[in-house]
Amino acid sequence: MCLAVPGKVLGVEERNGTRMASVDFGGVVKEVCLEYLPDLQVGEYAIVHVGFALQRLDEESARRTLELFENLGMLQEEFGDPWEQAAAEAGMNGGSGADGEPAAVRGQGPDGAAAAGEVLR
Amino acid sequence: MKYIDEFQDPELAARLLDEIRATVTRPWALMEVCGGQTHSIIRHGLDQLLPDEIELIHGPGCPVCVTPLEVIDKALEIASRPDVIFCSFGDMLRVPGTGRDLFQVRGEGGDVRVVYSPLDALRIAEENPGREVVFFGIGFETTAPPNAMAVHQARARGIRNFSLLVSHVRVPPAIEAIMQSPQCRVQGFLAAGHVCSVMGTEEYPALAERFKVPIVVTGFEPLDILEGVRRTVRQLERGEHTVGNAYPRAVRPEGNPAARAMLDDVFEVTDRAWRGIGVILDSGWRLSERYRDHDAEHRFQVGDIATLEPAECRAGEVLQGLLKPHECEAFGTTCTPRTPLGATMVSSEGACAAYYLYRRLELPARAETTAPSLKESSVV
Numbered sequence: 001m002c003l004a005v006p007g008k009v010l011g012v013e014e015r016n017g018t019r020m021a022s023v024d025f026g027g028v029v030k031e032v033c034l035e036y037l038p039d040l041q042v043g044e045y046a047i048v049h050v051g052f053a054l055q056r057l058d059e060e061s062a063r064r065t066l067e068l069f070e071n072l073g074m075l076q077e078e079f080g081d082p083w084e085q086a087a088a089e090a091g092m093n094g095g096s097g098a099d100g101e102p103a104a105v106r107g108q109g110p111d112g113a114a115a116a117g118e119v120l121r
Numbered sequence: 122m123k124y125i126d127e128f129q130d131p132e133l134a135a136r137l138l139d140e141i142r143a144t145v146t147r148p149w150a151l152m153e154v155c156g157g158q159t160h161s162i163i164r165h166g167l168d169q170l171l172p173d174e175i176e177l178i179h180g181p182g183c184p185v186c187v188t189p190l191e192v193i194d195k196a197l198e199i200a201s202r203p204d205v206i207f208c209s210f211g212d213m214l215r216v217p218g219t220g221r222d223l224f225q226v227r228g229e230g231g232d233v234r235v236v237y238s239p240l241d242a243l244r245i246a247e248e249n250p251g252r253e254v255v256f257f258g259i260g261f262e263t264t265a266p267p268n269a270m271a272v273h274q275a276r277a278r279g280i281r282n283f284s285l286l287v288s289h290v291r292v293p294p295a296i297e298a299i300m301q302s303p304q305c306r307v308q309g310f311l312a313a314g315h316v317c318s319v320m321g322t323e324e325y326p327a328l329a330e331r332f333k334v335p336i337v338v339t340g341f342e343p344l345d346i347l348e349g350v351r352r353t354v355r356q357l358e359r360g361e362h363t364v365g366n367a368y369p370r371a372v373r374p375e376g377n378p379a380a381r382a383m384l385d386d387v388f389e390v391t392d393r394a395w396r397g398i399g400v401i402l403d404s405g406w407r408l409s410e411r412y413r414d415h416d417a418e419h420r421f422q423v424g425d426i427a428t429l430e431p432a433e434c435r436a437g438e439v440l441q442g443l444l445k446p447h448e449c450e451a452f453g454t455t456c457t458p459r460t461p462l463g464a465t466m467v468s469s470e471g472a473c474a475a476y477y478l479y480r481r482l483e484l485p486a487r488a489e490t491t492a493p494s495l496k497e498s499s500v501v
Binding site: 016031036047049054055057065068083089 | 157238240241318342343458
């Protein structure tokens with residue numbers, strides 16, 4: 001969670017008096033708070049950390065950094081299922097959490113972002 | 122990946138390395154502060170590509186790693202309460218407290234939930250007015266503003282069942298502590314890029330001047346790190362000690378003013394213990410008096426929990442750059458991602474985890490035969 005990940009703003013809206021955006025991180029879309037970058041516009045890129053846009057970034061830099069983080073497996077860590085990850089770390093074969101879904105060993109699924117997209121819906 | 126032709130821009134990488142080789146005339150020890158940079162360095166073999174004169178020392182820049190054991194124990198205590206929904210970032214689940222971790226607390230019936238953002242925890246509080254919702258607020262200057270916003274909004278919207286267990290840390294006092302240590306070998310710093318995206322660079326000139334040490338703000342990509350090294354080494358060779366910014370596309374001198382203003386409103390500077398290191402003066406934040414109602418430590422009266430850290434884990438030395446992970450006796454044997462002694466082996470940004478993941482084949486035979494297979498590693 002220490003890493004901030006670049007993402008592209010897809011849409012902006014006001015919610016509970018807070019400026020929020022849907023942001024695309026290489027295929028995974030998350031809700032992001034724009035209170036610290038209130039003038040960020042649709043189509044722009046920003047560095048996002050734990051659901052907050054913190055600084056603008058140019059498109060080329062954003063794409064390259066996203067590619068790097070994906071190669072390092074960091075997108076999977078950021079957006080994958082943490083209970084499955086924890087279960088794999090603990091050496092458990094199944095029963096990752098209350099839902100009883102089997103735990104997956106990290107890195108065995110499809111590529112990080114796509115797999116995370118499945119998890120996040 | 123230790124071959125330069127696998128870099129995104131191999132020509133630029135080769136040019137940077139040539140420039141560094143042409144500049145360096147004697148040994149220099151540089152510390153990269155950020156755990157993300159450590160992983161990038163080890164993953165890409167940058168430490169091996171650089172000339173032998175340049176040693177990269179891994180600093181205390183992993184928020185999970187530096188969260189002290191007693192704070193984990195406080196989290197475990199609160200998370201075990203039946204009236205509590207305990208929310209955390211996912212990378213805290215397997216960090217060992219005394220005897221167990223949050224993952225086990227959930228297995229024992231505790232309502233532990235992982236959130237992506239502190240605002241998700243606030244939403245859970247809003248949806249569960251009859252329960253106490255506690256968010257585990259750890260992290261450096263990058264994470265503190267989002268957590269501050271959650272508390273600020275809780276107060277503004279009258280959400281009273283939301284509180285924060287705060288263990289935020291600040292980088293500049295850590296740099297100060299490292300430089301003041303009699304064992305310090307660090308001669309230059311690669312400062313953490315995303316911390317500076319928030320805080321800017323204004324805190325560093327006084328440190329650079331006081332300790333006569335160059336500080337260059339650096340990003341995470343291999344080329345960013347090589348550029349940070351190049352600029353730091355150039356300063357060292359010239360006898361300079363200024364603050365440089367090798368990550369200008371994400372770091373402005375003033376940082377993010379709105380985020381800094383929120384930090385000033387919600388938090389106040391306090392002394393903080395760092396896991397394996399001990400208390401560093403003024404190195405953290407706690408909630409300021411006006412937000413004390415949202416301080417989980419007060420609300421659940423866990424302030425008196427104090428825990429001694431196990432002697433067998435040498436993470437403190439690793440975090441201060443005094444010991445390389447693989448030089449630890451426990452590394453890869455009694456300490457693995459599955460059975461971690463300390464957070465540096467658990468965290469995805471921990472130095473020990475980076476060495477375990479990327480340097481396994483270079484381990485001594487002792488560790489080769491006893492460590493679990495790569496497939497079982499948490500960081501694969």
